[in-house]
Every structure is written in structure tokens, then in C-alpha cells.
Amino acid sequence: MEHLINNQVKQLEISGIRKFFNMVAGTKDMISFTIGQPDFPTPDHVKEAGKRAIDNNFTSYTHNAGTIELRKAAADFVLDKYKLTYDPENEVIITTGASEAIDITFRTILEEGTEVILPGPIYPGYEPIIRMCGATPVHADTRDNEFRLTASIIKKYITDKTRCIVIPYPSNPTGASLTREEIIDIVDLLKDKEIFILADEIYSELVYDQAHVSIGTFLREKTIVINGLSKSHSMTGWRIGMLFAPQYLAQHILKVHQYNVSCATSISQMAAYEALTAGKDDAVSMKEEYIIRRDYVYNRLCQMGFDIVKPDGAFYFFVKMPSGYTSSFDFAIKLVEQAGVAVVPGSAFSEFGEGYFRLSFAYSMETLSEGLDRMAKFLSK
Template sequence: MQKKIRQSVREIEISGIRKFNNHVAGIPDIIRLTLGEPDFPTPEHVKQAGIDAINNDFTNYTPNAGTPSLLEAASDYFYDKYNLSYSTKEIIVTVGATEAISVALQTILEADDEVLLPDPIYPGYEPLIHLMDAKAVKIDTTETAFKLTAEDLRAAITPKTKALILPYPSNPTGVTLTIDELREIADVVRETGIFVVADEIYSELTFFGTHVSIAPMIREQTIVINGLSKSHAMIGWRIGFLMAPEAITSQMLKVHQYSVTCASSISQKAAEEALHNGKDDAVQMRTEYNTRAGFVQERLIKMGFSIVEPDGAFYFFAKLPDHISQNSFDWATELAEEAKVAVVPGSAFSEKGDRYFRLSFAASFSQLAEAMQRMATFMEKYA
């Protein structure tokens, strides 16, 4: 019966991040710096809103796009934060940013369309593109400090190009784009008429300055994805947001409706509280992540790794020293087995990432300190 399953489904695989995390999970006393989830708890006032929703029996279906009060809160929040002007008819509450990505791509892609991806990139996009019988076209950013340039974007666009996925701050690199860099990219997008799917889930974890969205520059061509998993440590609550002009959201809503009906009613009440009264909830986390980044960066450099300083999120995408001949998977496996530190092989993000590894510093300072000591001892054998 397996042969009767759709071929494109059989061809995709479980994320390399999850594969490796599962591969090393059974090693005793291992410090896992693999998964991209905050190590902070959901703020108390947000948790209480969820508890109140349960106690008040707010447990039925909501409107497909989300409760009117949450859509109002989201409209106000993203305008105040990033000057994004979207009415309640231009916002959809999704089951996390992951569903938002899926709905956006299902809505705009047809067979044989091409989607441009800055490379290396989070591995959650390409399988969705493949499921739509479209083609992912990767643009190498390893020679431009992991930044997509307007010049490289223009060179990659063909008559089949339908969209550009633009995630920033980036997973896995932590790099973001300046307003001038975004304007140059926006000019190319405007000229060529393609969509931009701007994945801005790490927007509140921007270390230097305030996050800038590309959407106001090319509003009619942009689909913005955001959510509360990273900004409010609400990973398991599964609340994301899709924002686009109404002509687009009215079509995306149909895909969302037939996929999940609506996001959890309880989570929506918690999200409303987060947006109304938790606008600064990310400040403490962002400050702590930035402090950890400085600590980890100094030690990785001393060990001989090449680093591009992250602008946000909570990752390093570090390059192995040239004298290490192993590929990233074998090196990371050896690190896990011998030093009991788990990082994600760069090959999980692309072929271009094979000489790199991703390290998440969303872990306690004591864990990071111990992990750095273990890694330093491990690296002595390569000296």
C-alpha cells in the first residue's frame, strides 16, 4: 500500500534537525543545543489568561480567521511594533508560524513554479514547496555573510519564479537585514512582480536596533508571517499570524479553514493577553540571549571556529576549521558521543551548510558554560 501513497510525500523526509536530535537523545548527560525553542517559561499573565479561558468554558470553535478581539489586538500590536498596517480582514490566526507558511505556499504555488530561498535556510520550507510540485531554488549566501543581496536575487529570478522566502532574523544564521538592504531587495521584487513570504517569527529577538519589515515597502506583494512562539515563549500554544492584503488573505483563509478550522480558542485568549499587556515581554529574553551570544561567541572563536556574529534569534552558524576533514554530520556525531554536547550538523540546512554547525544558545548560562568547556576539551585533539 505504501507505493500508492503520493510520490511527493514519499520523497520528503523528516527534518534533519529532528533526525539528529533524536539520534543523540539517548546519550546520557548530553547537553542539547539543538532545538530552536526558548528556555524561558510563558509569562505568568499569559498563562493565567489561558487558565481563565478554560475556567470560563471558552472552549468552542472560534471564527476561522480568529476571534475579533484577537484580530484587533494583532492589528494594533504589529502596527505599534513594526508599522505594519493590516486590518482585521487582512490577518489570519494560524496554528503556529508553521501552519502560516504552509497556508501561504498552498495558496500561491502551482506545479512547476519556482521559489527562491536564501541558502543556508531552515529546512521547513523546501518540503512544503515540493509537496506543491513546485521547485525550490537556493541562492548561496555563504560568501556574503549569510545575507541575500539584491544582485544575487535578480540573477536567480526566471519567468517561472513565483515567490521569494525571506526569513530574518535568520534560522540558522541569526543574521538579519538592514533597512537599506531591504529596500534594494524590495526594488527587485517590485520590478519582477513576485511574492515575498517574509518569515519574521524572530522579529522581537533582534539585538541591535528595531526589526524592520519589508512589507510596507512592497505591501501588495508581501505575505508576512509572525507569531508568539519566540517573542513570548509560547511554543506549545501554537499561535501564528498571517498578514497580507485582503485579496490574498481571503484566499488563504479557505486553505486555513479546510486545514485546521481555527486555532485553539484557549490559546487565542492567551495570545490576546500577550499582545495587549505583554508588548515588552521579550525584552528580558532578548537581553539575556544577547549576553549569552557574546559569551558563546568568544569561546567558539578561541576554539578555532569561524563566526558571523548573529543580529538576533538565538543561533550561531559556525564554520569548522579548515584542518578538520570530517563532514558536519560525522563531526557533530563525534562531538555528541565523546563530549556529550549536541549541535545540529549544517548539512541539515543545505548542502552549502556541510562545513558548518548550528548551535542554539537558548539554554541556561550554566549549561552553556559547561557545553563550552566540553567542546574546548574535545577540540584539543584537532590542535
């Protein structure tokens, strides 16, 4: 009866990141730079808050949008950090990770025949949802602009079908960020257009050389800001995301969220409250360590002769692969087989990622050093 399955679903493929990770998992003596997950443990005080939630039997449904205490903490957090103003009563939704926030946003604003502009290369989690909504992803080539989706590039791709533009900075997979001036240029371009903006800011606490600027501070009425605690507080498994949108929009997104998951996990919500209040600056020490790792990896890759853009945020390098390989997948496979090092082929990040590979530096210095030593030896051959 497979012919009865939704055709949009049948056409989907497993994420190229996971596909490659699963392929090399179990390979003996493998150093993997594939998964974008902090190697720091969740802060102890946050874990203790989760334990207290269980001990105090805080294990029932919460308000669909999340506890009001957590929504207030989330609103205070983005106000303090990024000057974003949202009413916790009706403009903040706590979601099951940022991924669910992306899903319910697209399912609220997209319809058959609409288009979504995304930078290419880009994280592969957006396109499948867009297609399942009957909409069309339109990848804008950013390779000649150091992977930054700026106003001059966006302008080329806008049509009368454009419903949304995704601004996912700092970027996975490239580590690129937008400057304040580049954000303002986009604001000037879009302020008079009936186009939504999905600002995926999950890496906003991991910006290294400049302050993070949210487009939501300028185009509040048409922007959905998505954030979460997976990267900033090393809470990937807790699955807590945060969605901020003006009331007229949030009230409809909440309906989709309600029928999707009812509410985010109550135990995780209590841990998230601790993270956003007592632990609001927990990311600072992690960021300091990431800067050390980034600079080390950058210098090593430059010594190997790679063509790279130094990332300003997140914890990835998006590296142009050496010549002599038929594809990024071919390069990655040979690196696994001959060096025992796993990276993600650039083709996992849209057609504009072909010819590159992604290397995560969310690993210990010891692991990074050994893996890069192996890579250098591989290249020398």
C-alpha cells in the same frame, strides 16, 4: 499498499534537526544545543489567561481567522512595533503556529512548475511544502555574504518561473538580519515584478544590534508577513501564528486555512490576546538575557578559533566546522561521542549548510558554560 502513497510525500525526509535530536536523545550525560526553543517559561500572566479561558468554557470554535479581538490586537502589535498596517477584519489570520501559516501561504500561491527562491543555508521547513505543491525550491548561496540574501544575489536566481521569494530574517539557522538599506534594495528590484514575497519574521522581537525592518512596509501588496508568539513569548507549545496579507490575497489563504484546521485553538487565542496586549513587551527582558548569552558564546567560540559571523538576531550561531572531518554530520557525531555535546549538522539546512554546524544559545549560562568547556577540551585533543 505503500505504492499508492503520494510520491511527493514518500520522498520527504524527517527534518535534519529533529533527526539528529532524536538520534542523541537519551544519551547519558548529554548537553544538547540542538533545539531552537526558548528556555524561559511562558509569562505567568499569559498562562493565567489560558486558564481563565478553560474556566470560562471558552473551548469552542472561533471565527476561522481567529477572534476579532485577537486579530485587532495582532494588527495593533505589528503597527506599533514595525509600522505595518493591516485591517483586522479581512487582512489578519490567526494560525496554528507560524508553520501552518507558511503551509497555507505556499498552497495558495504556488502551482506545478513554479519556483521559490530561498537563501541557503535555511531552516528546513520550507522545502518540503514547496515540493508538495509541485513547485521547485531554488536555494541562493549566501555563504560569501554573511548569510544575507540581498538584491544582488536574488537577481541571479530570478527566472520567468519565479513565483515567490522567501525573506526569513532574522534567520534560522544563521542569526543574520537585513539592514534597512538591504531591504530597500530588494524593494527596488522587485517592485515592478509579479513575484510574491513571504516574509517569515518569527524572530522579529529578537533583534539585537539594529531595529527590525519589515519588507511588508514597502511592498505591502505582494508581501505575506508571518509572525507568531513561539519565540517572542516562549509559547512554542501554544501554537499561535499570525499571518498578514492584503485582502485580495488573504481571502484565498483563509480558504486553505479553513479546510486545514478550521481555526487556531480557542484557549491559545485567549492566551495570545494577553501576550499581545498586556505582554506586548514581554520579549524585552528575554532579549536582554539573550544578548548576554550571545556575547559570551561568541567570545568563547572565537577563543576556540572558530570562523563565525556574529548573529544579529534569533538565538543561533552558524559555525564553520574545523578541518579534518568528512562532513558536518561526521563532526557532530564525534562531538556527541567524545564530548557529550550535541549540535545540529549544517547539512540539515540545505546543501549550502554543509561544512557548518548550528549551535543554539537558548540555554542557561550554566549549560552554555559546561557545554563550551567540553567543546574546547574536545578541540584541544
